[in-house]
Amino acid sequence: MTDQTPALRLEGIVKTFPGVRALDGVSFTVMPGEVHALMGENGAGKSTLMKVLGGILAPNEGQIFIEEQPTIMSSPMNAKAKGVVFIHQELSLADELSVAENIWLGELPKKSFGRVDWTKLYDETDAILKTLNVGFDARKRVGDLSIANQQMVEIARALTVEPRAVIFDEPTASLTDAEKVVLFEVISDLQSRGVGVIYISHRMEEIFKITDRISVLRDGQYRGTLNTAETNEEEVTHLMIGRTLDLSRNAVTHEMGEVALEVRSLSCGDLFSDVSFTVRRGEVVGFYGLVGAGRTEIAETLFGLREPSSGTIHLGGEEVTINSPADAIKRGISLVPEDRKGQGLILGMNCRDNMTLPQVSDLTAGPFVSDGAEVAIFDQYRDKLDIRTPGWRQTVGNLSGGNQQKIVIGKWLSMRPEVLIVDEPTRGIDVGSKSEIHNLIRELASQGYAVIVISSEMPEVLHVSDRIVAMFSGRVMREFTAEEVTEDSLIQAISGIGADKVA
Amino acid sequence: MAELTRKGLGGFLARQGILVAFAVFMIAFAVANPRFIDIDNVFGVIRSSAILGVMALGVTFVVIGGNLDLSVGSMMSFSTIVVLDLHDKIGPTLAIPSMFLMTMALGAFIGILVGYLKLNSLIVTLGMLSAIHGLTLTYSGGKNMDIADKEGTWFAVFGQGGIAGVPMPILMFAALAIILSIILSRTPFGRKVYAVGGNGVAATFSGIPRARVVFMTYLMSSFCVATAGLIQASRSMGSQNTVGQGMELEVLAAVILGGASLLGGAGTIFKTVIGVLILGFIQNGLLLLGLAFYAQYVVTWIIIILAVWLDIAAKRGGLWSRIA
Numbered sequence: 001m002t003d004q005t006p007a008l009r010l011e012g013i014v015k016t017f018p019g020v021r022a023l024d025g026v027s028f029t030v031m032p033g034e035v036h037a038l039m040g041e042n043g044a045g046k047s048t049l050m051k052v053l054g055g056i057l058a059p060n061e062g063q064i065f066i067e068e069q070p071t072i073m074s075s076p077m078n079a080k081a082k083g084v085v086f087i088h089q090e091l092s093l094a095d096e097l098s099v100a101e102n103i104w105l106g107e108l109p110k111k112s113f114g115r116v117d118w119t120k121l122y123d124e125t126d127a128i129l130k131t132l133n134v135g136f137d138a139r140k141r142v143g144d145l146s147i148a149n150q151q152m153v154e155i156a157r158a159l160t161v162e163p164r165a166v167i168f169d170e171p172t173a174s175l176t177d178a179e180k181v182v183l184f185e186v187i188s189d190l191q192s193r194g195v196g197v198i199y200i201s202h203r204m205e206e207i208f209k210i211t212d213r214i215s216v217l218r219d220g221q222y223r224g225t226l227n228t229a230e231t232n233e234e235e236v237t238h239l240m241i242g243r244t245l246d247l248s249r250n251a252v253t254h255e256m257g258e259v260a261l262e263v264r265s266l267s268c269g270d271l272f273s274d275v276s277f278t279v280r281r282g283e284v285v286g287f288y289g290l291v292g293a294g295r296t297e298i299a300e301t302l303f304g305l306r307e308p309s310s311g312t313i314h315l316g317g318e319e320v321t322i323n324s325p326a327d328a329i330k331r332g333i334s335l336v337p338e339d340r341k342g343q344g345l346i347l348g349m350n351c352r353d354n355m356t357l358p359q360v361s362d363l364t365a366g367p368f369v370s371d372g373a374e375v376a377i378f379d380q381y382r383d384k385l386d387i388r389t390p391g392w393r394q395t396v397g398n399l400s401g402g403n404q405q406k407i408v409i410g411k412w413l414s415m416r417p418e419v420l421i422v423d424e425p426t427r428g429i430d431v432g433s434k435s436e437i438h439n440l441i442r443e444l445a446s447q448g449y450a451v452i453v454i455s456s457e458m459p460e461v462l463h464v465s466d467r468i469v470a471m472f473s474g475r476v477m478r479e480f481t482a483e484e485v486t487e488d489s490l491i492q493a494i495s496g497i498g499a500d501k502v503a
Numbered sequence: 504m505a506e507l508t509r510k511g512l513g514g515f516l517a518r519q520g521i522l523v524a525f526a527v528f529m530i531a532f533a534v535a536n537p538r539f540i541d542i543d544n545v546f547g548v549i550r551s552s553a554i555l556g557v558m559a560l561g562v563t564f565v566v567i568g569g570n571l572d573l574s575v576g577s578m579m580s581f582s583t584i585v586v587l588d589l590h591d592k593i594g595p596t597l598a599i600p601s602m603f604l605m606t607m608a609l610g611a612f613i614g615i616l617v618g619y620l621k622l623n624s625l626i627v628t629l630g631m632l633s634a635i636h637g638l639t640l641t642y643s644g645g646k647n648m649d650i651a652d653k654e655g656t657w658f659a660v661f662g663q664g665g666i667a668g669v670p671m672p673i674l675m676f677a678a679l680a681i682i683l684s685i686i687l688s689r690t691p692f693g694r695k696v697y698a699v700g701g702n703g704v705a706a707t708f709s710g711i712p713r714a715r716v717v718f719m720t721y722l723m724s725s726f727c728v729a730t731a732g733l734i735q736a737s738r739s740m741g742s743q744n745t746v747g748q749g750m751e752l753e754v755l756a757a758v759i760l761g762g763a764s765l766l767g768g769a770g771t772i773f774k775t776v777i778g779v780l781i782l783g784f785i786q787n788g789l790l791l792l793g794l795a796f797y798a799q800y801v802v803t804w805i806i807i808i809l810a811v812w813l814d815i816a817a818k819r820g821g822l823w824s825r826i827a
Contacts, residue, residue, distance in 0.1 A: 305707075326710040335708065343708045346701035348768050357698055357709040361691040368689040411709070 005067050007032040007196030008053075008084065008165040013062035015048055022048040023059070024220040030165055030196035035187060037207045037228070038200045039240055040217035041402075041430035046200055049217070050167060054086055055079040066164060083164035087154050087171055095143030100125035102142050103157045128156045132186055148179035155186055165196040172206060173428070176290065184210050202430060204233050216240050241432035256466075257281030259317070260450035261333075261419045263302075266311030271297040272474035275311070279419065279450040284441060286465030287454040289494045294474040295454045296338055299421045303335040304328040315418065329358055332418030336408050336425065338454070340401070344408040347397035351389050352378040354396050355411045381410035385440065402433025409440065420444065423454040438464050458487060470494050524809070525781050532788035539791050546670075552783035553672035554579075554731045555750060556776065559757045560676075560683050561727030563775045564720040566758050567687070569700035569767025570617055570624035572721065574609075574631035575728050575754055579747030581639045582606045582732025587648035587742055595658040603729045609635060610725020611718070618717035632751060639744050649741035662738025672734050679730065683723075684772035696720060700767025749800070756803050757782045759810040782806065 055073030125138035272294030337343035470493035589598035761778025763770025
C-alpha cells in the first residue's frame with residue numbers, strides 16, 4: 001500500500017468554534033481501494049471532520065490533499081466535483097421525483113431550448129443502476145422505494161462523477177440484515193474499482209467485517225489508526241473512550257417483586273394482536289423484533305397514545321383504562337420514546353425545563369413554578385446519571401446524543417414510575433454512553449423498577465434483559481428467560497420461522 | 504483559513520440587526536427633526552401604541568405556542584362596535600363584561616378549530632378575519648356606532664382618563680404586560696406554551712394536553728383584543744366598524760420584531776413590548792419626516808420582511824445560506 005498515492009489525505013486539520021476546539025490537528029490517510037473506518041464517540045469530532053471534508057465548514061488550519069494535490073473544498077458541489085462524495089445517514093431525496101431525476105438533480109442532461117433529454121437521462125441512469133445490481137429502474141418514483149433502495153439511489157448519485165473517495169455516514173442505521181449484505185457488496189465493488197471508502201459507524205460487527213483499517217478520534221484529537229485484521233473490539237473501544245468496557249451478558253440477578261404490569265390479549269387494529277405478557281418489579285423485559293413488529297405500538301398503547309381495540313391492561317393487579325399520556329403518567333407509567341429529538345426533547349429548551357416538563361404543574365410554590373424545586377430535581381438526576389453539561393441553562397440541542405438521552409431518562413425517572421418503558425435506549429449513541437445506559441437500566445431494575453426495553457439490537461437485548469419477548473408481525477412469538485435464550489433461537493423467533501410451533 | 508460566514512459584519516447584523524437598525528433610525532429621526540425626542544412626543548408615541556401593544560401581548564402567546572393569529576384586527580373592530588352599541592342599550596357596567604364574553608367566544612371558537620381540530624392556524628384565522636368583519640357589519644347594520652350621551656357616562660375613563668398624569672391606556676398596557684409576562688415566564692401554563700410551540704409531539708409525549716394549551720392561547724389573545732377594543736371605544740366614544748382593519752399585520756410585525764420565532768417556542772412579553780415601541784417610534788418618525796400616513800402600510804410590510812429575515816438569519820448565523 002505504501003507505494004501508492006493516497007486517494008485522500010488530511011493533514012493537521014484544526015477547527016474551532018467559540019469556546020470549543022472541535023478538531024485538534026487531525027490527520028489521516030485513505031488509500032485507493034481501501035475501506036477505512038472512522039470511529040469515535042458522539043462529540044469526538046467525526047461530523048465536524050466530515051463537514052470540513054465536504055466543504056460545508058472551512059478549517060482554521062490544516063490541508064486536504066486529493067491524490068497528493070493540495071485542495072480547498074469550497075462547497076459540497078465543489079467537493080463532489082473533486083471526487084469526494086458523501087452518502088448521508090439521513091437521506092436527502094425528493095420523494096415525488098423519479099430515480100433518474102434524483103440522481104441527476106441540478107445537472108439534468110439538456111437538449112436545445114433547455115428541454116430535458118429524457119432518453120439520455122434514463123439510459124445513463126440505467127447504466128449506473130446496472131453496476132449496482134438493484135431491482136428497480138430509472139423511471140421509478142423514489143417515494144415508492146424502500147429505505148435501502150433509496151440509499152442505493154444516493155450511492156448511484158455518487159457514481160455520476162468519477163469518485164476518488166466515498167464517505168458512508170452510518171449507512172446501515174435503518175437497513176435490514178439482507179439489505180446490509182447488498183450494501184456491503186456495493187462497497188466492496190467500489191473498493192475493487194480503486195475508490196477510497198470512509199466508513200463511519202458505531203457498529204463493531206460491521207466495522208470488523210468490511211473495513212481494512214480503523215482510525216479513531218477522541219475529543220477532537222486523532223488517536224491512531226489500527227489495521228482491522230490485527231486488532232479487536234476491546235482495543236478499538238479502549239482507544240475511543242480511554243477505558244475498557246464490559247460487554248458480556250447480564251449475569252447479575254436480583255430479587256423480583258410482585259407483578260407490576262400485566263397485559264392480557266391486547267390488540268390494536270392491524271398493528272399488533274393478542275399480546276400478553278407480565279413485568280415484575282425488579283425485572284427487565286426486553287422486546288426484540290424487526291422494525292414494524294409492533295413493539296413501539298405496544299409501548300404507545302400502554303402510554304395512552306393509542307386506543308386498544310381489545311384486551312386489558314392491569315397495573316398492580318388492577319384493571320385500568322389509559323386514555324392519554326397524562327393518564328399514563330398519573331398511573332406511574334413512563335415512556336422514553338424511540339425518537340429522542342422528535343418525541344423526547346424540546347431541543348430549543350434548556351436542560352432543566354426539559355427534565356421537569358411532565359411534572360411542571362406539580363412543582364409550584366403558590367401559582368408559580370418553583371425554581372428551587374426544579375433545580376433540585378435537575379441536580380439530583382444530573383449527578384445520578386452523570387449528565388455532562390455546563391449547567392442547567394444549556395440548550396438541550398447543544399448536548400451530545402448520549403447526554404440528550406440521559407436527560408430524557410432523567411425526565412422519566414424523576415417521575416418515580418412504577419413501570420418504565422425504554423424504546424431504543426441507545427439508538428445513535430456512542431459505545432461509551434451506551435454501556436453507561438445499559439448499566440443504568442440494570443441498576444434501575446435492582447432498585448425495584450419494572451422495566452421494559454424495546455430494542456432492535458440483539459447484543460443490547462441480551463445484555464440487559466431478564467426475560468425476552470420475541471415479536472414478529474404484531475404477535476408475540478416466544479418468551480425466553482435470560483438463561484435459555486440463544487442468538488439462533490431468538491433470530492428464528494423474530495423472523496417468523498417455526499411460528500406454528502408456538503402456542 | 505478565513506471563516507466563511509459566521510464572523511464579520513453579516514454575522515453581527517444577523518444577531519443584533521434589529522437593535523442596530525432601530526438605533527440608526529432613532530438617530531436619523533432625531534437629527535432630521537429634533538421634535539422626535541421631545542418628551543411629549545415620546546409619551547404620545549407610547550400612548551398611541553398602547554392599543555396595538557395590548558393586542559400584541561396576546562398574540563405573543565399564540566405565536567410562542569406555534570400558531571398565528573391574523574384575526575385580531577377585525578376582532579378588535581367587533582369588540583369596539585359591540586361595546587359602543589351595548590353601552591347605550593344596557594349601560595357600561597353590563598356592556599363591558601358582555602363584550603368580553605362575546606369576544607372571548609370568538610377566541611374560543613378559533614381555539615377549538617386550531618387546538619382540538621388541529622386545523623392550520625394561518626387559514627383558520629385568515630378566514631376568521633373575513634368572517635368576523637362580516638359579523639361586525641351584520642351586527643351594526645353597516646353603520647358606525649356612537650355613544651349618544653358622551654358627557655353623562657364614566658365610560659371615557661379607559662381611553663381618556665389617567666392616574667397621576669399617566670394616561671390610562673399606558674397604565675392598562677403596562678399592567679397587562681406585567682401580568683402576562685409573569686404568567687408566561689413563571690407559571691406551569693407558560694412553560695407548557697413554550698413546550699407546545701417548541702416541539703408539539705415531544706410535549707404530547709410529556710403528557711401535556713397540547714390542544715388545551717393552544718386553545719388557551721387563543722382565549723388569552725381574544726381577552727387582550729377585548730381590552731384593546733375597550734380602550735379604543737372609550738377613547739373615541741364612537742367608531743367606524745373598520746377601526747381595527749389592517750392591525751393584524753402591525754401586531755404580527757411588532758411580535759416578530761420583538762424576536763418571537765414564527766416557528767414557535769421562543770419569545771418573551773418584554774421583547775414584544777420592545778417590538779411594539781420600535782414599530783411605534785419608526786411610524787412616528789416617518790410622520791414627523793413628512794411622509795404621508797399611507798406610507799405606513801408600506802413601512803409595516805418592510806419591517807415584517809426585515810424581521811422575518813433577521814429571525815431566520817439569527818438561526819443560521821448568517822444573512823444568507825447556501826443550504827436552507
